[in-house]
Amino acid sequence: MGLALAQARAAMAKGEVPVGAVVVCDGRVVAVGHNCPVGGHDPSAHAEMQALRAAAQALGNYRLPECELYVTLEPCVMCAGAIMHARIRRVVYGAADPKTGACGSVVDLFAEPRLNHHAEVVGGLMRDECVGVLQQFFSERRAAAKARRSPAASESGGAGAIPTPESPN
Numbered sequence: 001m002g003l004a005l006a007q008a009r010a011a012m013a014k015g016e017v018p019v020g021a022v023v024v025c026d027g028r029v030v031a032v033g034h035n036c037p038v039g040g041h042d043p044s045a046h047a048e049m050q051a052l053r054a055a056a057q058a059l060g061n062y063r064l065p066e067c068e069l070y071v072t073l074e075p076c077v078m079c080a081g082a083i084m085h086a087r088i089r090r091v092v093y094g095a096a097d098p099k100t101g102a103c104g105s106v107v108d109l110f111a112e113p114r115l116n117h118h119a120e121v122v123g124g125l126m127r128d129e130c131v132g133v134l135q136q137f138f139s140e141r142r143a144a145a146k147a148r149r150s151p152a153a154s155e156s157g158g159a160g161a162i163p164t165p166e167s168p169n
């Protein structure tokens with residue numbers, strides 16, 4: 001998960017929401033990936049998708065039944081689907097995602113008996129660190145947006161400051 005966090009920070013350095021993923025096979029790292037949908041103009045470029053694609057290429061197989069996926073944020077529906085298609089054995093994530101999490105937060109696709117593959121899922125590994133990198137990203141982004149809207153307000157405002165209306169230009 002430490003490696004996945006390093007990938008999350010790589011995403012943050014590019015201005016992407018910091019999520020990182022690592023695929024491990026027999027205790028060996030076979031692929032890493034980080035979130036890059038904005039820069040890549042690709043809505044499917046989540047960290048898990050990047051790592052799964054790289055792992056499948058590295059192993060020469062679209063199915064990865066011996067592999068485990070470590071990811072800093074609970075996978076979404078799209079990534080959970082790709083995890084199932086890849087036959088990933090085990091998924092370990094850090095932070096829960098109450099908005100798009102598909103491992104129990106919004107839906108739990110891995111508990112759906114009508115779907116044919118069920119990876120073992122473990123959540124909460126290094127949760128504080130995984131949440132921390134996301135919080136840092138969003139708080140810096142909010143501060144930057146606020147500074148753009150009103151340079152003076154950014155000095156006096158803090159958490160709970162009344163938002164200033166968007167200027168027309």
Ligand SMILES: [Zn+2]
Pocket residue numbers: 046048075076077078079080
């Ligand atoms: Zn996803």
